[in-house]
Amino acid sequence: MNYFAGIDIGSTAIKIAIIDENRKLIGHKINASGSMFYKYAKEALETLLDNLSIKKDELAYTVATGYGRKLFKEANEKISEITANAIGAKEAAKEKCNIKTIINIGGQDSKAISLDSEGNVVNFAMNDRCAAGTGKFLDVVAMNLEIGVDELGNYHFKSKGAPLSINSTCAVFAESEIIGLLGNNHSIEDIVAGVHYSIAKRIIKLVKRVGIKDDIYFDGGPALNEGLVNAIENELGKEIFIPENPQITTALGAAVLANESYEYFKKSESQR
Ligand code: ADP
Numbered sequence: 001m002n003y004f005a006g007i008d009i010g011s012t013a014i015k016i017a018i019i020d021e022n023r024k025l026i027g028h029k030i031n032a033s034g035s036m037f038y039k040y041a042k043e044a045l046e047t048l049l050d051n052l053s054i055k056k057d058e059l060a061y062t063v064a065t066g067y068g069r070k071l072f073k074e075a076n077e078k079i080s081e082i083t084a085n086a087i088g089a090k091e092a093a094k095e096k097c098n099i100k101t102i103i104n105i106g107g108q109d110s111k112a113i114s115l116d117s118e119g120n121v122v123n124f125a126m127n128d129r130c131a132a133g134t135g136k137f138l139d140v141v142a143m144n145l146e147i148g149v150d151e152l153g154n155y156h157f158k159s160k161g162a163p164l165s166i167n168s169t170c171a172v173f174a175e176s177e178i179i180g181l182l183g184n185n186h187s188i189e190d191i192v193a194g195v196h197y198s199i200a201k202r203i204i205k206l207v208k209r210v211g212i213k214d215d216i217y218f219d220g221g222p223a224l225n226e227g228l229v230n231a232i233e234n235e236l237g238k239e240i241f242i243p244e245n246p247q248i249t250t251a252l253g254a255a256v257l258a259n260e261s262y263e264y265f266k267k268s269e270s271q272r
Pocket of ligand 1: 009010011012013014066105106107108109134135136138139149150151219220221222223224225247
């Protein structure tokens with residue numbers, strides 16, 4: 001059996017997806033990127049292949065994507081996150097919805113991608129200049145509130161009353177704003193909900209730049225946060241689709257492309 005790997009080397013996390021010849025997801029792995037992207041990505045791939053009992057020569061084709069993709073010299077091919085995200089989203093949502101708008105929030109950037117009815121990218125907008133509206137912002141908030149980033153969703157749903165307004169447009173100023181709110185006896189729950197609504201408003205502005213078309217899909221690590229999903233849905237007044245493993249879908253897209261490229265080269269060789 002041949003296997004195909006997609007490696008998404010993000011600013012915050014390395015994600016690997018392995019699929020088989022039938023495009024079935026066989027396994028995945030998420031590791032912190034740290035400061036040595038290449039070393040950690042290589043180790044993570046080796047560990048995952050070991051755990052899945054896949055021999056090196058059974059890995060037929062590897063595609064790298066994400067911020068650190070250029071460093072991953074073992075990859076047969078490298079593609080942009082936008083392309084990988086679009087392919088992965090289509091794969092993750094197939095038979096469930098017809099995606100026209102992708103919202104992706106990563107560790108240090110956020111993106112809105114507009115697709116045509118065939119799933120081709122027609123436009124995209126990106127914010128990578130400002131941490132507000134990214135996973136980093138949520139990490140800083142969670143750290144200041146002394147809770148885990150995976151607990152933010154629970155706190156959000158326990159908030160009573162209208163969400164607090166968080167006005168800072170920069171993560172550094174937001175940090176002091178949050179400390180000020182805590183000092184004024186606001187609850188962690190209300191602060192968390194306020195942060196989610198401020199990110200939701202910011203991401204909707206970004207999506208409006210490419211146009212909001214149904215079906216709307218959301219992925220990236222912060223899509224695991226149900227509180228943030230709730231705030232975006234409420235602000236949009238629309239339901240959004242979240243795939244089963246929202247953090248690994250860009251890696252999945254790279255794996256699907258690895259399978260397509262392999263089939264393409266195999267076919268061209270046989271026609272020679
Ligand atoms: P990148 O591709 O830029 O490295 P990711 O899509 O991997 O980014 O997202 C990383 C972010 O996801 C983290 O900064 C964190 O805020 C968020 N995240 C990761 N795991 C969880 C979780 N279990 N619940 C909520 N948020 C999470």
